[in-house]
Amino acid sequence: MKITSILEKIPDFGRDTRLNLETVLTVEGAPGLLPGQIAGIAVACAYATLDLELADAIHGDHAIAPEVDQAAKSAATIMAMNNVYYRFLHLSEDPEFKTMPARLRMNVIGKPGIAKVDFELMSLAVSAIAGCGMCIQSHISEARKGGISNEGIQSAIRIASVIQSAKTARAIA
Secondary structure (H helix, E strand, C coil), X not given: CCHHHHHCCCCHHHHHHHHHHHHHCCCXXXXXXXXXXXXXXXXXXXXXXXXXXXXXXXXXXXXXXXXHHHHHHHHHHXXXXXXXXXXXXXXXXXXXXXXXXXXXXXXHHHCCCCCHHHHHHHHHHHHHHHCCHHXXXXXXXXXXHCCCCHHHHHHHHHHHHHHHHHHHHHHCC
């Protein structure tokens, strides 16, 4: 399967989504990111939105190494947990919760099996989909430490937003 098959399933009300999906998965459309980063972020976001059809299409258009696919699945999974927990800490009005240990295993963040900065970009994009401010700030900081510019960070978030939009457009068609 290829992205073109996904584009064909997005109705006319999602024309902007079709155009954006064609663009953000290219180097020209995602400035500040390398091709492998673009593909990894996109597939992590597809997994996070449970859009396995789109994940398959991304694989069809991009050569994604098994370790990158594994890391994308890990980012989607660990952020599914962390985004709920840390969004709760952020939104809770009881300061005591912030002093309590999380007691959640997060080993994959330290050893993702790919370049740390690439995993941080995946985690950032997934966290943006989930709307966890604490996680977003943490992953922006780590991405910057890894040499990613604000333009690259913005590109990662644009990819996340378009992947979410493509899932929504096809779901309500």
